[in-house]
Amino acid sequence: MTSPASGAGSAGLDVFARRLPKVEMHCHLPGAIPVETYLDISRANGIPVRSTAGEDPYAFTSFEDFLELYGMICAVLRTRADFERAVYAALERQTRTGNVRYAELFFSPTDHPSVPYATQVDGLVDGIRAAEHDLGIVARLIPSINRTLPAAAAVEMVEEVVAYRRDEVLGIGMDNNEALGPPARFVEAYRMAGRHGLKRTAHAGERGSAEEVAVTIDELGVDRIDHGYGILNDPELVKRAVDRGLPFTGCWTVSLIQMGRPVLGRMIEAGLRVSINSDDPAVIPTDLGREFHGVASTENLDRQALVQCVMNGVEATWLDDSDRRALRGRFESEIHALQAELPGE
Template sequence: MTLEVFARALPKAELHLHLAGAVKAETFLKLARKNGVNLPPFAEVEELYRYDNLVDFLQVYDLVARSVVSADDFHLITYEALAHVANAGGRYVEFFFSPQVHQDAGISYETMFSGILKAMDDADKDFGLISRLIPAINRELTPDRAFEFLDLVLPYRSEKVIGIGLDYDEEPFPPAPFKPVYERAKKAGMRLTAHAGEAGPAANVRDALDLLSVERIDHGYRVLEDPALVRRCIDDGIAFTVCPSSTVILTHWRDLTAADHPIHAMLDAGLKLVVATDDPPMLQTDLAKEYRLLSETMSLDRRTLADLALNSLDAAWLDESTKRDWRAAWSNEISHLLTAGERAA
């Protein structure tokens, strides 16, 4: 069994996926033309997704988001994103979307939500892929706008709208000002996560834990700057959703083979890592490829990949009974995959 086949067959959850970042380039072009969004010059459609830093990436991300207008548009991009996860062997997904960028373009939350929810139901029916939605706050906007965000989101709280996140450009916009917003969301029963420690310092990871009371950290690479915080996260079982291709394209950590690459160092330190894609079509990847990349660049064996897949289930916001049942089933499936791989070798 090849590594590609193993990585695709491995049962796993996707816990760090941005909806607007999961739009195929061809779909982006189609929606932009339909909805009158001006695009930068390009010769081939793939050129629309070329950037080498987070700021330039976010400019394209906003163009993609502004190309999505109708409920049918939201259905299309959500269904395609979930199909992409299912094709890579994902069994469960918790995905972010950015309602504020759509709201600022005049789109009602009801329009966004109806298209997304129908696509989630259709993906469950067509692929057996269970999905949950995490509306994410644009940290570049004011905390007052974040409270308005909650006013949009909380009336639609359900088992499918499971929590909130905090994203966009981290470095100039630390987590601390969003403490009251997160306190209100927690009281309303929302699960909590935040992007921290990607572009910002280790202190942002600490503040996300202490001030925002998050249950897991998205990215979190710079936690390594604070050994005491690393030890605390290990002791508390904090999961970090790490995105290998994203680091190569959007950060200064370009070499996955380097021993000091933060994902490698986080693994070596014993932190609980969850492999994720971030923005798969925009980064030319999928969930299976991210597992394969780690194996090939960091010399991870298949047992380690299997452990990472089980981490994704442990960190998922599922009820404990479901997680227990799925873990038993996934572990059994993984044992057969590992045995098949040994026989093939």
């Protein structure tokens, strides 16, 4: 499992793609932690990492191998300060490499079984508040269900989220291996989240299943879909999603790896509300600027299409109406100035 090349697009498009202000709504915190931060935290906690001298600690060879590595990254985070440091470093990298201004980050509480949920959240809130103060990036949190666990574990996670509410926690998600956790298993957890005013999203269709996407929409009642590539195999489902205006958080590099062919351009052409995201940028490795340029250069998207993907992301955020309106205005102003500074070829 290796990362595809970005394509040959023009230098002008690359600069424009990287300098666009961006939102990030499909990013898993453990996969966004810079490798240097991961190594420092692991050493401080006396936890060995999976590598030998000269090897990349983040190297992986398959999706299953990636999930094993992901679990090892989760295992080094033990204290409130670890979570604070990890999220701050991830947000700094996103700001620097992708010009990200707003992010909604996934973390899976059950992937840290020895750390109380409140400790995880408190550390993450500490880190995102520090990042906003120091870097200007605003971030919010999405506790995510590990779909390989039983339904009862998902319900328990939602109960913890509800019992320990923080303003920075906006909703729930669901991730990990789709083949081992059908969405219908988690209906109770999603209904509970909805009753308590939490937004809902879930990974679905990452490996091409339209049925996974349909069940996630119809039975889990999600507000948006993460990945969702399999929807292209069901034209009627595409039409339903378009009519509803359902947002999709696509990830260019991962879509190529999982589907073996370009799909984001086809989703956009079909009228779906697609935003571009990075998934696990430090581990893959990639960054959001590279993801934007990759989509444009391999799937023939022009600058205006990239701008539309940015604004799709803004509209799909879980901010309240006033904050979303303010973010929209800020982005429109910055994009207008960037277009004037970098006129298209």
